[in-house]
Amino acid sequence: MQFDPFTIPFDIGLYFILIYAVVRCVRWFMDLSRPDKLRLQRGFFGRAFGQSIREIFMESLIHRKILKSNPRLGYMHMSLAFGWFLLILFGTIEADIFGESHLNAPYKAIFFKFFNPEHGSTGFEAFFAFLMDLILAFILSGLFLAVLKRFSSKVVGMKKTTRLKPLDKIALTSLWLIFPSRLLAESFTSGTYGTGSFLTGSLGSWLASFLPAEQLAYPFWWLYSLALGVFFILLPLTRYMHIPTELFLIFARNSGIRTGDQTGSYSEIQTYSCSSCGICIDACQLNFSAGITNIQSAYLLKGIRNNDNVNDIAQNCLLCGRCDKKCPVGIELTPIRMIRRRIGETEKEKTTVLKRYLPDRKNIVPVKSNDKQVYNFLPAVESEKTDILFFAGCMTHLNPAIKNSMIKILNASGVKYKFLDEKGGVCCGRPLMLSGQDKEARELINYNSKLIWKSGAHTLVTSCPICYKVFKESYYLDVEVLHHTQFIKMLIEDGSLKLNFLRKRVVYHSPCELGRGSGVYDEPKDVLKHVARLEKTDFEDDNSLCCGGSLANMKLSFRQKSKIAHDAAAELTKGNPDILATACPLCKKTFSSATETHVADISEIVAEAISLVQIKRNSGKKYFSIKESADIL
Amino acid sequence: MVDFGFSLLKARQINYDHNDRSIAGYIYEREPSFRLCIECGGCSATCTTGNFTRFSLREINILIKRGENEEVRHEIRKCMLCGKCTLVCPRGVNTRNVITLAKEAFQKRGINAI
Ligand code: SF4
Ligand code: SF4
Ligand code: SF4
Ligand code: SF4
Numbered sequence: 001m002q003f004d005p006f007t008i009p010f011d012i013g014l015y016f017i018l019i020y021a022v023v024r025c026v027r028w029f030m031d032l033s034r035p036d037k038l039r040l041q042r043g044f045f046g047r048a049f050g051q052s053i054r055e056i057f058m059e060s061l062i063h064r065k066i067l068k069s070n071p072r073l074g075y076m077h078m079s080l081a082f083g084w085f086l087l088i089l090f091g092t093i094e095a096d097i098f099g100e101s102h103l104n105a106p107y108k109a110i111f112f113k114f115f116n117p118e119h120g121s122t123g124f125e126a127f128f129a130f131l132m133d134l135i136l137a138f139i140l141s142g143l144f145l146a147v148l149k150r151f152s153s154k155v156v157g158m159k160k161t162t163r164l165k166p167l168d169k170i171a172l173t174s175l176w177l178i179f180p181s182r183l184l185a186e187s188f189t190s191g192t193y194g195t196g197s198f199l200t201g202s203l204g205s206w207l208a209s210f211l212p213a214e215q216l217a218y219p220f221w222w223l224y225s226l227a228l229g230v231f232f233i234l235l236p237l238t239r240y241m242h243i244p245t246e247l248f249l250i251f252a253r254n255s256g257i258r259t260g261d262q263t264g265s266y267s268e269i270q271t272y273s274c275s276s277c278g279i280c281i282d283a284c285q286l287n288f289s290a291g292i293t294n295i296q297s298a299y300l301l302k303g304i305r306n307n308d309n310v311n312d313i314a315q316n317c318l319l320c321g322r323c324d325k326k327c328p329v330g331i332e333l334t335p336i337r338m339i340r341r342r343i344g345e346t347e348k349e350k351t352t353v354l355k356r357y358l359p360d361r362k363n364i365v366p367v368k369s370n371d372k373q374v375y376n377f378l379p380a381v382e383s384e385k386t387d388i389l390f391f392a393g394c395m396t397h398l399n400p401a402i403k404n405s406m407i408k409i410l411n412a413s414g415v416k417y418k419f420l421d422e423k424g425g426v427c428c429g430r431p432l433m434l435s436g437q438d439k440e441a442r443e444l445i446n447y448n449s450k451l452i453w454k455s456g457a458h459t460l461v462t463s464c465p466i467c468y469k470v471f472k473e474s475y476y477l478d479v480e481v482l483h484h485t486q487f488i489k490m491l492i493e494d495g496s497l498k499l500n501f502l503r504k505r506v507v508y509h510s511p512c513e514l515g516r517g518s519g520v521y522d523e524p525k526d527v528l529k530h531v532a533r534l535e536k537t538d539f540e541d542d543n544s545l546c547c548g549g550s551l552a553n554m555k556l557s558f559r560q561k562s563k564i565a566h567d568a569a570a571e572l573t574k575g576n577p578d579i580l581a582t583a584c585p586l587c588k589k590t591f592s593s594a595t596e597t598h599v600a601d602i603s604e605i606v607a608e609a610i611s612l613v614q615i616k617r618n619s620g621k622k623y624f625s626i627k628e629s630a631d632i633l
Numbered sequence: 634m635v636d637f638g639f640s641l642l643k644a645r646q647i648n649y650d651h652n653d654r655s656i657a658g659y660i661y662e663r664e665p666s667f668r669l670c671i672e673c674g675g676c677s678a679t680c681t682t683g684n685f686t687r688f689s690l691r692e693i694n695i696l697i698k699r700g701e702n703e704e705v706r707h708e709i710r711k712c713m714l715c716g717k718c719t720l721v722c723p724r725g726v727n728t729r730n731v732i733t734l735a736k737e738a739f740q741k742r743g744i745n746a747i
Contacts, residue, residue: 440710
């Protein structure tokens with residue numbers, strides 16, 4: 001039996017973290033709602049299992065998504081995670097083949113060199129020793145990058161790195177010590193016995209030439225074991241908890257579990273899965289345009305983990321969804337933020353170390369608003385019967401050009417429609433929802449729902465992406481909701497709208513609520529391609545910018561908003577297009593004051609492109625009366 | 634009492650010494666742009682809620698500053714947070730935050746806005 005007391009710290013750490021991970025997983029599982037439990041069970045024994053294993057390999061080990069978005073950062077994460085995995089895997093195989101027996105205790109694989117110092121001099125053994133050295137070099141190169149990143153985050157192509165707490169620092173130091181101490185321990189042992197491959201062998205013989213290698217090896221084996229043990233024991237208190245949590249998260253997500261709108265086990269799992277990679281910080285315009293550096297999602301999650309009052313963080317955000325789309329772990333950042341907005345202010349809880357190892361189940365009851373109806377002043381619902389409803393929305397009413405263009409388009413194409421909020425309507429409810437006031441929002445939603453339902457319409461067209469999103473997601477109506485760009489595309493395709501081609505160069509800004517928020521990316525661009533020359537920008541689709549005017553943020557000052565708008569507009573108009581096109585009245589308004597370039601909604605461009613013949617044929621007088629009223633405006 | 638077809642008016646002076654202006658203070662501290670309001674009424678003119686009922690943000694701004702909180706408390710929840718006022722305000726007052734902070738200030742004293 002090979003044994004040495006220096007392996008004890010490692011053993012304690014390892015068994016502690018294994019047992020701990022199991023306890024935590026069981027607790028999370030118990031806290032899932034009943035349907036989610038069933039989902040997870042089904043997922044675990046079904047097709048989702050294979051998917052999860054593949055995802056764990058691709059994302060938790062290889063870090064494919066980080067590699068894609070930032071190769072250097074990706075390499076750093078990959079070399080540490082995948083390298084360590086390989087080291088353990090091949091270490092175990094090595095110990096199994098060349099060790100004194102099969103199926104060894106883990107410490108024998110980890111400290112193989114110590115127990116078999118003469119291993120690795122010839123033939124197949126040497127090949128294995130070479131392999132292990134190669135993996136170690138791979139890890140060390142990543143570690144080197146990580147250390148550099150701590151001191152200057154620019155090295156890995158990041159603008160900001162995440163801030164640390166003291167315990168994180170100890171854990172980080174022990175993590176950093178693991179591989180260098182292994183390198184030195186193995187080198188000293190190899191130097192003494194004249195074994196080891198290109199890395200430990202050469203370093204070892206060189207060190208042994210002027211140092212007492214035999215005496216020095218043992219302390220470094222201790223250091224190696226201690227570093228491992230300390231890291232494992234501190235792991236639950238630090239951000240490295242994301243390593244075991246992410247595995248659970250991947251299984252849960254592939255089983256079909258989603259955040260929803262309540263705090264619960266799944267959102268807790270997600271808050272612990274954040275690796276603090278900092279990609280969300282780099283993606284955030286509040287960071288790189290407005291200089292606000294404490295509200296990004298990584299900090300939100302950290303605040304939630306520490307039981308801080310995160311209300312201010314949760315509120316000061318555009319909810320643009322850029323971070324959400326880019327998070328390589330796939331944490332549903334926007335829903336988590338919405339949940340915190342509904343919860344509002346909380347007391348900061350005092351925590352003990354024990355409590356941090358086993359946090360309480362969190363059942364935060366949302367602040368109750370008094371139950372009185374707020375909007376009982378609204379008039380009784382009356383609606384005329386129609387097939388197609390057009391809802392302009394508050395923001396469109398502030399942009400008469402968009403409203404009039406839509407009327408022109410609808411009339412020219414000859415569809416039968418009713419203008420639901422011609423004389424001004426009730427807000428769609430989304431702004432209240434975004435500020436966490438669901439109950440009030442529901443009142444408005446119910447009111448508008450009745451209006452729409454009574455009209456008997458089968459299609460609801462809106463010009464505002466904010467309205468579009470809430471109609472689609474939170475109104476339980478049996479109508480087809482279309483954004484006007486989708487509707488215009490339909491009109492073009494079925495031939496009811498004949499358009500001229502305008503000789504203009506256009507770039508398209510995808511509004512957050514329409515693009516990332518609702519997944520409508522292609523229709524607006526298809527329409528634009530039909531009437532003008534659409535050019536690409538550096539910020540397309542998922543990567544599009546926020547105009548800064550988002551209704552989701554009430555905390556930004558006028559100046560900060562306009563800074564964001566200026567920066568975004570400057571990026572989009574780099575190629576000097578004739579028109580900066582968008583599909584949202586709010587984006588249009590925000591950009592209009594932020595750039596010299598002409599800003600227009602797609603409906604305006606389309607209205608301009610309508611051929612005169614068609615206007616005369618389909619609308620006759622009606623259009624001209626509208627035109628007159630437009631002139632007066 | 635004999636109905637003469639008219640009555641005495643109630644006293645209408647405002648006593649600033651008695652008015653509680655802490656709600657205004659709460660807002661000033663957190664949303665400095667509230668000080669910029671010139672009571673032009675642009676917000677009230679465009680207001681979505683104002684289209685249906687007698688609700689005026691301009692009036693609310695004045696009342697808050699004067700410390701006539703009771704009236705504000707009755708009115709302020711009628712706002713739909715639609716954001717039109719913020720966009721038209723010529724002074725760049727972050728109006729929606731003013732409204733939200735006022736509600737929050739009431740809530741913190743345990744007298745919810747009605
Ligand atoms: S939230 Fe996602 S993107 Fe942000 S630091 Fe965490 S893992 Fe990275
Ligand atoms: S949603 Fe947008 S504004 Fe909010 S933290 Fe993410 S990137 Fe920043
Ligand atoms: S529009 Fe602005 S400045 Fe005018 S009354 Fe309203 S808040 Fe005050
Ligand atoms: S946010 Fe409120 S006060 Fe402002 S326009 Fe809308 S309903 Fe009126």
